[in-house]
Amino acid sequence: MDPHHDPFDGDEEAAIRYAIALSLQDHNAHVSPSTHQKPIIELDSDENEDDDLEHGPKCPPTPKKSIQSAPGDIGKTELPTSRPMPLSLPLPSPEATSHGAQPSGFATLGLDRKKMEEERLARAAKRKAPHDDEITEPRPQRTKTNVQPDSASVTRTAHASTNAKAPLLPYPKGTVKKTWATGYPRQDDIKIEEILQKEQLELAVLSSFQWDDEWLLSKIDIKKTKLVCIAFASSEAQKEEMRANVPKDRIRFCFPSMMPAGSMHSKLQLLKFPNYLRVVIPTGNLVPYDWGETGVMENMVFLIDLPMATNPENQLTMFGQELCYFLKSSGLDESLVNSLSKYDFSETKQYRFVHTIGKSHVGEEWQRTGYCGLGRAVNSLGLATTSNVELDFVVASLGAVNTDLISAIYNAAQGDNGMKEYEKRTTSSGKKKTAQKTGLSYYSDNFRIYFPSDETVSRSRGGKNSKWWDSPTFPRDLIHDCKSVRPGLLMHTKILFARHTSHNKSQISWAYLGSANLSESAWGRLVKDRASGQPKLNCRNWECGVLIPIEGETVKPGWGAFDKKIPVPMVVPGEAYGKSNSKRPWFFLEA
Structure with a gap:
């Protein structure tokens, strides 16, 4: 086999998922990439429906036809990407392991649509009973957890308790936490159960790259909670198959349009509770190992709780505007997106929602997304600077990183909208080479990329093909070994830290937390549009x-x-290993 052959065709996230799968399997067992593809979801909205986050999707009656099944293990596999490629292997939890093929979709997960319809009718009849007006719905109680909100959240919650009409919000100011991991002491971490709060959850809009359906439905009470999944499907036939395999009055799907060779890689959760909306931005997918249940992987998560708006002139912040822009671009039902304006986003004014939308962007659109959107966000918060910025980027995969991308991300961290690197790159070849040579030397002192070495993941059998690492344009001097402060855990976190070494308080540090790795696929590339001669961002x-x-x-x-x-x-500072041959990254094809 050609040692440089890459069956993942450059898709670094698919590669690392396969690597993680190998690391969790019995090393004596035969393992091969799964070829099964897994279904996903769309939110259908009839013209007369008024689906929104306040009431949840209004769905048509449950179809009478039986649920159809298709071969394939969907319990522990991932959703398909937009091109044929090896998928993640099943990753068993300690409690359950997949054995053999199972029907696809949600067909075997205990969703008896006939029974659910009977229960719905019974509830409706009960509401119409003569004594119904004597029954009052108890005030939902907050789920008790061992996780304490940050100090700012506690202060806000205490203040809210003085107002009888104000809901008790666990995280009104927003917070960042690590995910819980079994076998490790709890210390300001959070479990998926503590985020979803299944007893109170009314509606969940979820986006993920990988899905474990059976596991997910163990965390959500589908009889109480309506579910909208934003995900990828490879064809119209697959979309229809997925719709047919779920109870339409409980689960809907939204399929964003895809670029060739692109991935639906975003991770987002919009969770509607009786009195507030929770916005969750995790770095992990909806699979058990990303949420610590196998004790080998850790992620991070941002979450903020937003109350219902009381001001009739309530307006969305820039965070809310970009969130809605992203959701509308995804193809989510417009009435559902518009219903976000019913919530008070004022506490998000200190944050920015940063996104990459998978398409070509022209006109003014290119400045809103990808690394151009990152620079715009930095600038809008007053964080733009001409001074040096120290960047530390923790990534879960490494692909064809080059100096152009490094330069674009660094400039964005200073508040640039993408034009600085674009103009350098589109000059004559001589000037371009000079700029690249100078740039690589400069960034090696200010930009560090954290990715595990082969030694750090010696118990794993995965990583990435070395063809990128051996490329003369790969910025090897920037790579540092990535070790978790919780020894023994592998990290799937994607986080960019921007900081300053001076004591000047006007220079504010910040961090980006989300789904994007350091790759052109994740952040885009600004090019010249042939038709107009103007900049165009391809994502x-x-x-x-x-x-x-x-x-x-x-x-x-x-x-x-x-x-x-x-x-x-x-662990900081991470050990630099790119300048020598003694350490190399984790290469799964050469394990």
């Missing part, structure tokens, strides 16, 4: 994240700036 993936500034009177320089707001997940 392959769908990604989303949040930009979190670190402000306050007690802000510290360097890493100390993040002490109270964002847990730093990796």
Whole structure:
């Protein structure tokens, strides 16, 4: 076999998922990439429906036909990407392991649509009973957990308790937490159950790259909660198959349009509770190992709770505007997206929703997304600077990273909209080479990429093909070993830290947390449009994240700036290994 052959065709996220799968399997067992593809979801909306987050999707009666099944293990596989490629292997949890093929879709997961319809009719009859007006619905109680909100959230919650009409919001100011991992002591982490709060959850809009349907439905009470899944399907036939395999009055699907060779990689959760909306931006997918249940993987998550708006002139913040823009671009039902305006986004004014929308962007659109959108977000928060910025990017995969991309991300971190790198790149070849040579030397002192070495994941049998690493344009000097501060855990976190070494309080540190790795697929590439001669941003993936500034009177320089707001997940400074041959990244094709 050609050692440089890449069956993943450059898709670094698919590669690392396969690598993680191998690391969790019995090394004596025969393993091969799964070829089964898994279904996904769309939100259908009749013309007379008024689906929104306040009431949840109004769905037509349950179809009378029986649920259809198709071969394929859907319980522990991932959704298909937009081109044929090896998929993630089944990743068993300690409690359950997949054995043999199972019907696809949600058909075997205990969703008896006839029984659910009977229960719905019984509930409706009960509401019409004579004594119905004597029954009052109890005030939903907040799920008790061992996780404490941050100090700002506690202060806000205490203030809200003085107002009888104000809901108790666990995270009104927003917070960042690590995911819980079994076998590790609990310390300011969070479980998926504590996020979803299944007893109170009324509607969930979920986006993920990988899905474990059976596991997900163990975390959500589908009899109480309506579910909308934003995901990828490879064909119209597959979309119809997925719709046929779920109870339409409980589960809907939304299929964003895809670029060739692109991925539906965003991770987002909009969770409607009786009195508030929870916006969740995790780095992990909807699979058990990404949420710590196998004790080998950790992620991070941002979440904020938004109350119902009381001001009739309520307006969305820039965070809310970009969230709606992203959702509408995804193809989510417009009335559902518009219903976000019923919530008070005022506490999100300090944050920015950063996204990548998988298509070509022209006109003014290219400035809103990808690395151009990152620079716009930095600038809009007053964080733009001409001074040096120290960047530390934790990634879950490495692909064809080159100096152009490094330069574009670095410039965006200073508040540039993408034009600085674009103009350098589109000059004559001589000037381009000079700029690249100077740039690589400069960035090696200011830009660090954290990715595990082969030694760090010695118990794993995965990684990435070395053809990128051996390329002369790969910025090897920027790579540092990535070790979790919780020894033994592998990291699937994607987080970019931007900080300053001076004590100047006007230079505010910040972090990006989300789904995007360091790749052109994730952040896009600004090119010249042949038709107009104007800039055009080509983005392959769908990604989303949040930009979190670190402000306050007690802000510290360097890493100390993040002490109270964002847990730093990796050991710093990470050991640099790109300058020698003694350490190399984790290459799954050469394991």
